[in-house]
Amino acid sequence: MKLYDISLTLSAQSIRWVTAQPLELIERKRMRRGDTNNSSSVHTSVHAGTHVDAPFHFVPDGITIESLPLETFIGPARVCAVNAGSHITASDVERAQLAGETRVLFKTRNSNLLKKGEYDAAFAPFSVDAAEALVKLGVKLVGLDYLSAAAADEQVPVHRAFLDHGVILLEGVELSEVPPGRYELFCPPVKLAGSDGAPCRAVLRELS
Numbered sequence: 001m002k003l004y005d006i007s008l009t010l011s012a013q014s015i016r017w018v019t020a021q022p023l024e025l026i027e028r029k030r031m032r033r034g035d036t037n038n039s040s041s042v043h044t045s046v047h048a049g050t051h052v053d054a055p056f057h058f059v060p061d062g063i064t065i066e067s068l069p070l071e072t073f074i075g076p077a078r079v080c081a082v083n084a085g086s087h088i089t090a091s092d093v094e095r096a097q098l099a100g101e102t103r104v105l106f107k108t109r110n111s112n113l114l115k116k117g118e119y120d121a122a123f124a125p126f127s128v129d130a131a132e133a134l135v136k137l138g139v140k141l142v143g144l145d146y147l148s149a150a151a152a153d154e155q156v157p158v159h160r161a162f163l164d165h166g167v168i169l170l171e172g173v174e175l176s177e178v179p180p181g182r183y184e185l186f187c188p189p190v191k192l193a194g195s196d197g198a199p200c201r202a203v204l205r206e207l208s
């Protein structure tokens with residue numbers, strides 16, 4: 001049984017969204033300074049690294065992260081390789097033959113961009129028609145190998161196309177070493193009360 005850790009490592013040097021602040025790991029106590037223990041606090045976006053978007057991220061009365069059903073984040077998933085152009089489109093979704101899938105992670109040219117270590121506006125996001133096609137198929141969780149499912153100038157329409165229909169987004173998954181196929185996914189987000197999103201540790205397990 002093989003496990004794939006598809007989470008990005010969080011640090012002050014981590015790749016981050018164009019408008020996001022760098023992560024700060026604040027050294028509150030350190031034994032090297034004579035303290036009795038090592039203790040830290042963190043200042044960062046709830047959308048840092050590999051994370052989950054709750055509907056509340058773009059829907060005014062949407063569900064917040066702690067109220068999402070746990071079963072959404074645990075179960076069978078399909079890793080789907082897509083040769084995307086500027087966007088992942090409805091045609092790409094149709095060619096992928098995703099009928100009956102509950103959780104789909106899209107592996108694209110973005111996987112190489114993640115390794116650059118800095119935001120690249122030329123990543124391949126979803127188009128609105130791709131989001132609508134996935135909603136129509138009944139997919140409950142959609143993952144993408146970049147920091148957002150939508151381009152910087154298309155955030156509202158693309159996110160709303162997913163989140164208005166309760167489709168949860170798993171963003172920032174690192175799929176470069178994961179072959180396309182079916183797996184078991186584990187990606188419960190941190191249970192932050194009232195939050196629009198939360199980081200998670202995302203893992204894929206090979207099916208026997």
